Amino acid sequence: MHKNRFSRIGFILAAAGSAVGLGNIWKFPYITGDNGGGVFVLVYIATVFLIGMSIFIGEVLLGSSTNKNAVTTFETLAPKEKQYWKYTGFTFLTGLLILTFYCVVIAWIFNYIVMSVTALPTSFKESEEIFMSFLKEDIYTQFIYYTLTFIMVAYTISKGVKKGIEKLNNILMPSLIGILVILLIYSIQLDGFMKAVDFMFMPNFDKFHSSSIIVAVGHAFFTLSIGMVTILTYAASLDKNTNIVKASAIVVIMDTVIAIMAGLVIFSITFTAGQEPSKGPGLAFIILPAIFHEMGTIGIFLSLLFFIALAFAAITSAVSIIEPAVMYLVERRNVSRQKATYGVALFAYILGIFVLLSNTSAFSESLTFGSKNLFDWFDFISSAILLPFGGIMIAIFIGYVLDKEILRKAIVPYTGEVFYRIWLFSIKYLAPFAVFVLMLKESGIITLN
Ligand code: PFF
Secondary structure, eight states: OOTTSBOHHHHHHHHHHHHSSHIIIIIHHHHHHHTTSHHHHHHHHHHIIIIIHHHHHHHHHHHHHHOSOHHHHHHHHSOGGGGGGGGGGGHHHHHHHHHHHHHHHHHHHHHHHHHHHHOOOSSHHHHHHHHHHHHHHOHHHHHHHHHHHHHHHHHHHHTHIIIIIIHHHHHHHHHHHHHHHHHHHHHHTSTTHHHHHHHHHSOOOTTOOHHHHHHHHHHHHHHHTOSSSHHHHHHHTBOSSOOHHHHHHHHHHHHHHHHHHHHHHHHHHHHHTTOOSOOTTHIIIIIHHHHHHHTTHHHHHHHHHHHHHHHHHHHHHHHHHHHHHHHHHHHHSOOOHHHHHHHHHHHHHHHHHHHHHTTSHHHHTTTEETTEEHHHHHHIIIIIIIHHHHHHHHHHIIIIISOHHHHHHHHHHHHOHHHHHHHHHIIIIIHHHHHHHHHHHHTTSSOOO
């Protein structure tokens, strides 16, 4: 086995580590709440498996067929006269933007891990005040945790694929799954559990609008880490002779199951406390802490477990976000892994400080442009525009540029002809169409209700 490549299980855990993140435990439950539950969950699952998984398999196929960084991969696989494909390296920018606000949220999580054992808010009102004052006034604490996050992420990446990324995921991913199982078992005996199951799986068209479909498509990209060559880059360190379809399917299933588990846990707790799930991004940081306090000692324990799980999920994702740029610099610019890591991390760190400050009272005015502050802009530009754009690009490359023989050889031996055709149909038609509509909607060219 190549000394700096993932083992098969190492790859699955690392790719799942990338996919499972804030998107699953923080974002999925609140967008499900906002979009009325049932129907949204079904649309989300359909999108993840019909569109998301196809692109995921595509990224794994590209990375594992060259074992090189993303730019070299596109360069090697594109026909000679189509060398402009190497400019797909612009996707590194997507990662940079995501990493900044991602690490700011990880800093909030660290604060809530500490708060779980020191002082949970005693009411919803107090909880909201605490969160808002932390966000707007407490620059110092946010800055300390934010810095700590970057040190951890950079240290892991600097250690390389095997000793850094694989090792981290081998520890954090099983722990995360263990914690979620404990939380789920606890939730099952709560009064609100059946209500949570109903909410998530019984179709309810009241709150579901056509725009919910677009939310589901956008989230499918974000949650699977596709559209910015992260999965491609991890797959470049995959040992040969891996069944890439099976490995991809396992990761996509893990990602979906974990999102659903997180949803069930959060909604069971929320319904048991007599609260409504449509509370937006504040669901995890405002509603849950107050409920945990009401539960007494067990609540402290649950709060600790919940925020530790969230931190584990987020750190393994943050690590994956900078690997594409680092691998590129190491392979193409002859930079040492350490230098590449610290260079990329430092750049993102500095940019992220502005993102952090854009939420604070002191700086929000100067860091708000139009209707959004920098934090919201970076989230919007990366998730709503750059990721889908990257996704469409990968789908077009595989569906229309790449030699069909390469595709056939990589897929058919593992799955047979029928799956191959469905997959190609999704890559060539479904994925580009869905993403195209998504981008029209986000750019305001079309409006959906
Ligand atoms: N998939 C991660 C999540 O659901 O939180 C976010 C993410 C990680 C997006 C890595 C993109 C990426 F390259």
